[in-house]
Amino acid sequence: MADMFRALKESEEKYRLLVDNSLQGIIIATGPSPNIIYANPAISKMLGYSVRKLTSLKPKQVMELVHPEDRKDFFRQFRNRLSGKKAAPNYTFRGIRKDGDIRWFEVSAGRFIYRGKPALQATFIDITERKEAEDALRESEEKFRSMIEASHDLIMLTNIDGTVAYLSPTCDKVLGWDPEKIVGTRPSIFHPEDSAKVEAALGRALQGESGENLQYRVITQDGKVRWVSHSWSPLKLYGKLRMVASVVQDITERKKNMENLIRQKEQIEELSMVKERLMADITHELKTPLSVIMLNLDMARKMDPVKQRDALQDCFNLMWRNSMRLSRSVDQIMQLTRMASADVSTARFSIPNMMFGICSEYTPLAEAKGIEFTVGGPEIEINSNQHLLTMAVSNLVSNAIKFTHTGKVSIRWMKSGGYLIINISDTGIGIKSESKAKVFYKFFKEDHDAPGSGIGLAISADIVRRLGGRMEFDSVPKKGSTFRIIIPMKVKP
Amino acid sequence: MKRILIVEDEPDVAKTIKMYLEGEGYNAEYSLNAAEAADMLKDYDLLLLDLIMPKFSGRAVLRDMKEKNISKPVIVLSAVALPMTITDELRRDFPDTVFIPKTAMYSKLLPAIKKIIGE
DSSP states (O other), rough: HHHHHHHHHHHHHHHHHHHHHHHSSSEEEEETTTEEEEEEHHHHHTOOOHHHHTTOOOOHHHHHTTTTHHHHHHHHHHHHHTOOOOOOSEEEEEEEETTSOOOEEEEEEEEEEETTTTEEEEEEEEEHHHHHHHHHHHHHHHHHHHHHHSSSSEEEETTTSSEEEETTHHHHHHHHHHHHHHTTTTOOOBBBBTHHHHHHHHHHHHHHHHEEEEEEEEOTTTTOOOEEEEOOOOOOOTTEEEEEEEEEEEEEHHHHHHHHHHHHHHHHHHHHHHHHHHHHHHHOOOOOHHHHHHHHHHHHHOOOOTTTHHHHHHHHHHHHHHHHHHHHHHHHHHHHHHHHOOOOEEEEEEEHHHHHHHHHHHHHHHHTTTOEEEOOOOEEEEEEEHHHHHHHHHHHHHHHHHHHOSSEEEEEEEEEETTTEEEHHHOOOOOOGGGGGGSSTTOOOOSTTTTOOHHHHHHHHHHHHHHHHEEEEEEEEEEEEEEEEESSSBBOO | OOOOEESSOHHHHHHHHHHHHHTTTOOOOOOGGGGGHHHHHOSSEEEEESOOHHHHHHHHHHHHHTTTTTTOOOEESSSSSOOOHHHHHHHHSSOOOEEEEEHHHHHHHHHHHHHHHHH
């Protein structure tokens, strides 16, 4: 019996040694009103009360050690467990320290009989720091999630087997696909011309390489083409690739704008080239007669007016004719600027009179090239704008002579219905069929080395339109061309 | 007497240059047809060539000469200040060619001719 008592005492002492030195807080309490009959130094430290104080607390004071919001639950569990009913093996609650500080604890308890009454031995761990770390992690996760979900761009996570693990809600807007149709698959939504490029990039990504601004096309669920820009980087844990994180941007609009910009730039460049060519052509038209005048003047001033009378006369004739040509070129250049605002006032005038005026101006030019130039038609009076019509016909005659090297140029006119028809025919180089659609364009020239500005035809066509008529032409390359002006006998006001 | 061929589609320009050169004691002829220029050249010492002509341009004449292996000194006349790209190309392909703007002929043409073929 004495041995038994001794053994029991030893066992009790061993137990006491164990709980007194435990790092976990330990309390032994009886109920139903909570009464602490033992508290170890660890729980004393955790709560800031001495062991003695803890064991002398009244039940109400014991209850006040638990945060008011957790108190009811805590002591229900306490009573349940004490009475042998089912209770959670462990749970968390907030305790209040002596200094008012609130701490999180995890508690687990076991029931036993103490001096004939049921008692609980409860073990406490202060989990405040762990809890705070968990909360911070949860908060940061939520922050990232809301950022991802609010993002304009698509965020995507890809598993290391190439299947899609996650797509943010903008999937629909960016890729034009329901995310559920893609998550879990290795997507095949790429434009056939781009899929090899995307597969190659995915291969590199799954090797752990990052990539930026890979541009490719996807085919949306309803079959439309969309451009995206894709950047990605590997997510590694302990040096091992776990996933690939991607940002995918819809750049369809940007691409379209870029293409428009490029097109505009090309148009501007073309326009500036046309302008440059026009300037060169205008210069050529002005400097050719000017060079003749200058060279003749240089000769003339060195000549003996008596002994070289005939040669001097030749010089003067050339100078005169080229001064006229210079003046005409300047007029034509002025036409260009004036055309836009020219008013179409009308008066009655005679077509033959007008034509003979044009004839006298161009005959010397034709003769110099050895070309026959004829004009003919019935006496007709029309109500139109003589100045503009003269300009239109002159441009066509000038072109005809310019592009005819042998043979003839002729003007013929006739009346048909309420219309005047003027044919300007030549036996010149003609117009290639592939150029026919373009001859009325301003500045169009079949051959860049050809003289003239390429505006004569465009000006004529413009004028004829203003006079309420239209222009037509027939042309056979190397045989010649006929340009036809058809205008009403009376321009409608 | 040195013979000069003028190839120029503008009759007045051609005629004026011919008169001018004759006045300086050269034997000058002109052709308005650039296509036959290369073949005519064998009887001449120098070619005065207009660059901008319809149908057959001065550049085409130079290429034609090169193809037919006809080597004669050439002075290119132009009424237009040529874009650098074209002058560079011509200078590269025809390095002996002299360029004279038409409006500078009265002062530059004669010295250039004298330098190439003499009085």
